Amino acid sequence: DSGVTQTPKHLITATGQRVTLRCSPRSGDLSVYWYQQSLDQGLQFLIQYYNGEERAKGNILERFSAQQFPDLHSELNLSSLELGDSALYFCASSAQGDNQPQHFGDGTRLSIL
Amino acid sequence: GEDVEQSLFLSVREGDSSVINCTYTDSSSTYLYWYKQEPGAGLQLLTYIFSNMDMKQDQRLTVLLNKKDKHLSLRIADTQTGDSAIYFCAETVAGGSYIPTFGRGTSLIVHP
Numbered sequence: 001d002s003g004v005t006q007t008p009k010h011l012i013t014a015t016g017q018r019v020t021l022r023c024s025p026r027s028g029d030l031s032v033y034w035y036q037q038s039l040d041q042g043l044q045f046l047i048q049y050y051n052g053e054e055r056a057k058g059n060i061l062e063r064f065s066a067q068q069f070p071d072l073h074s075e076l077n078l079s080s081l082e083l084g085d086s087a088l089y090f091c092a093s094s095a096q097g098d099n100q101p102q103h104f105g106d107g108t109r110l111s112i113l
Numbered sequence: 114g115e116d117v118e119q120s121l122f123l124s125v126r127e128g129d130s131s132v133i134n135c136t137y138t139d140s141s142s143t144y145l146y147w148y149k150q151e152p153g154a155g156l157q158l159l160t161y162i163f164s165n166m167d168m169k170q171d172q173r174l175t176v177l178l179n180k181k182d183k184h185l186s187l188r189i190a191d192t193q194t195g196d197s198a199i200y201f202c203a204e205t206v207a208g209g210s211y212i213p214t215f216g217r218g219t220s221l222i223v224h225p
Contacts, residue, residue, distance in 0.1 A: 002155065002157065004155070006155075033212070042215065042216075042217040042218070043156075043201065043215040043218075045212050048210070048212060055210070056210040056212050058212065090155055090156070092155075092156075098211045099143055099144050099205055099211050101144075101146060101158050101161055102158070102213065103158060104148075104155035104156040104157070104158075105155050106153070106154050106155045107154075107155050
C-alpha cells in the first residue's frame with residue numbers, strides 16, 4: 001500500500017461528458033502529480049501541484065484541469081471527453097524536496113463509450 | 114532532450130535471474146528509478162540509484178549503472194512467478210523540474 005488513494009477505481013462515461021478524478025496523497029507529502037497511461041503513449045506526465053500551487057506542467061490538454069486543495073488532496077477534471085481520453089489516470093505524491101521518489105496510487109480507469 | 118528506452122518483453126524461467134535493461138540519453142541525469150506495475154495496480158517504487166553510484170543491492174535486486182554508456186540495469190535473482198509484472202525505468206535530470214521521464218516499460222513473464 002503506497003498510501004496514495006485514488007477514487008473512483010473505474011469510471012465509464014460518454015463522449016462530451018465531464019468527470020472529476022480525486023487523489024489523496026500520502027500523509028505529509030506536499031507534491032501531487034497526475035499521469036495518463038495508455039497503450040500507445042505509455043506513461044505521460046500531465047501536471048504537478050506543490051502545496052496548493054501549480055509547479056510543473058506536462059502534456060496536459062486544455063480540456064483538462066487540476067487543482068490541489070488546502071487539505072492537499074487533488075482533483076483532475078476532464079471535460080468534453082473524447083474516445084481517445086480512455087486511459088488509466090494515476091496520481092502520485094512525494095515528500096518535500098527535489099528528486100524525492102514518487103509514490104503512486106492504484107489509478108482510475110476511465111472508459112469513454 | 115530526455116529519452117528513456119527499454120525492451121518491451123522479457124521471458125525467464127522460475128528460479129533463473131532476470132536482467133531488465135534501460136538506456137537513457139541525458140547525461141545530466143541525477144536519479145534513476147525502477148518501478149514495478151502489477152496488473153490493476155499503480156507503479157510501485159522498487160529502488161533508485163543516485164547518478165554518482167555504480168551499483169546498489171537490495172535483497173534480490175541489484176541495480177547497475179554505467180554512466181559512460183548511459184545504461185541502467187535491474188537484476189532480479191531467483192525470479193519467482195510473483196515477479197511477473199511490468200518494470201519501468203525512469204530518470205530525473207539536473208536543472209529541470211525533477212519530473213521523472215519514464216520508459217515504456219518491460220513486461221517480465223516468469224514461467225515454471
